[in-house]
Amino acid sequence: MTTNKRALVLENGSVYWGEGFGADCDAMGELVFNTGMTGYQESLTDLSYRGQLLTFTYPLIGNYGINAVDFESLKPAASAVIVHEVATQPSNWRATQSLPEWAKAMGLPGLTGVDTRTLTKEIRSLGTVRAALVDAPSDDIFEQLKSFEQPDLVEQATTKSVYVAPNTGLNVALIDFGMKNSILRALAKRQINVTVFPADTDAETILNTHPDGVLLSNGPGDPRTMTSCLTQIRTLETRVPLMGICLGHQLFALANGAETFKMHEGHRGFNHAVKNLQTGHLAFTSQNHGYAVDAASVVGTSLVVTHEEVNDHIVEGLRLKDQSAFSVQFHPDAAPGPHDADDLFDHFVDLMTQKGAPQHA
Numbered sequence: 399m400t401t402n403k404r405a406l407v408l409e410n411g412s413v414y415w416g417e418g419f420g421a422d423c424d425a426m427g428e429l430v431f432n433t434g435m436t437g438y439q440e441s442l443t444d445l446s447y448r449g450q451l452l453t454f455t456y457p458l459i460g461n462y463g464i465n466a467v468d469f470e471s472l473k474p475a476a477s478a479v480i481v482h483e484v485a486t487q488p489s490n491w492r493a494t495q496s497l498p499e500w501a502k503a504m505g506l507p508g509l510t511g512v513d514t515r516t517l518t519k520e521i522r523s524l525g526t527v528r529a530a531l532v533d534a535p536s537d538d539i540f541e542q543l544k545s546f547e548q549p550d551l552v553e554q555a556t557t558k559s560v561y562v563a564p565n566t567g568l569n570v571a572l573i574d575f576g577m578k579n580s581i582l583r584a585l586a587k588r589q590i591n592v593t594v595f596p597a598d599t600d601a602e603t604i605l606n607t608h609p610d611g612v613l614l615s616n617g618p619g620d621p622r623t624m625t626s627c628l629t630q631i632r633t634l635e636t637r638v639p640l641m642g643i644c645l646g647h648q649l650f651a652l653a654n655g656a657e658t659f660k661m662h663e664g665h666r667g668f669n670h671a672v673k674n675l676q677t678g679h680l681a682f683t684s685q686n687h688g689y690a691v692d693a694a695s696v697v698g699t700s701l702v703v704t705h706e707e708v709n710d711h712i713v714e715g716l717r718l719k720d721q722s723a724f725s726v727q728f729h730p731d732a733a734p735g736p737h738d739a740d741d742l743f744d745h746f747v748d749l750m751t752q753k754g755a756p757q758h759a
Contacts, residue, residue, distance in 0.1 A: 420501025437734025463493025576617030614646025642725030684735025
């Protein structure tokens with residue numbers, strides 16, 4: 399691997415030097431960190447990271463390489479990858495490429511040799527910040543960072559046309575806001591026939607396919623900018639059972655009168671403890687979100703909080719009174735991460751099998 403000195407520049411003036419790897423190009427966007435010890439391939443291709451520079455807190459990334467199976471989308475979703483040390487000679491029987499080789503082929507710039515412990519502490523202090531990966535800092539780069547605004551990330555991430563992932567069981571309409579492939583795998587495991595729709599598809603078009611249920615996928619960006627989806631969700635939740643995941647959870651909340659807010663540094667990792675408030679059951683979950691539902695705003699709506707994060711009490715699950723509709727902030731598809739919450743897909747199947755009889759998630 400050939401390397402060259404490159405710089406990670408933060409909007410507050412901080413500069414972190416390291417060695418470039420992967421694609422030799424610049425990147426600009428939000429700088430975030432992920433605490434997972436594994437799962438870098440899934441994370442880098444998770445469309446919820448669209449437009450973000452992704453820092454891994456674990457000190458060695460790439461040690462088991464890149465394989466042909468564990469992609470969440472066909473191309474990198476993150477704008478750049480920042481690590482303390484990148485492995486150039488992976489050791490795993492499934493590996494087909496090293497991380498630097500794949501990043502170069504996919505046009506993903508990376509930076510290694512960074513003190514990611516210090517960088518993570520700075521992000522935690524400042525909150526999510528805008529940053530750029532460049533050859534060298536300059537006044538022009540700092541000016542660009544001050545005025546940088548993310549484009550419509552869901553529009554970039556969603557499918558452009560309807561397609562079907564065929565199977566022999568129930569029919570689910572999946573609204574794609576930036577879907578992870580692992581959601582399709584979780585549904586296929588349950589023999590569910592899935593029709594995937596672009597994010598802006600109207601409710602009647604979806605209902606005309608006669609789905610047994612609707613799933614609102616994960617995705618990138620600020621849910622508060624997606625007001626056009628809310629009427630669609632309000633219609634669908636009264637007609638068929640509905641499940642929301644991550645961004646889908648936030649949109650479900652907004653559609654029913656709650657509010658969302660931007661978190662200080664977000665939840666990104668695979669060890670977040672979540673409590674089911676109805677059963678007392680604790681589960682470790684996979685999470686990737688920078689926005690959350692405001693718990694106080696749920697009061698007075700038809701929503702009920704079903705799950706919360708153990709450490710900071712962020713709303714992690716909701717259900718709608720008297721309707722077969724629920725959502726979770728975490729990723730029950732668990733790719734990567736623990737499988738503690740996998741049974742939520744079974745609950746969704748139960749709701750569809752019971753033809754929409756209201757149930758508690």
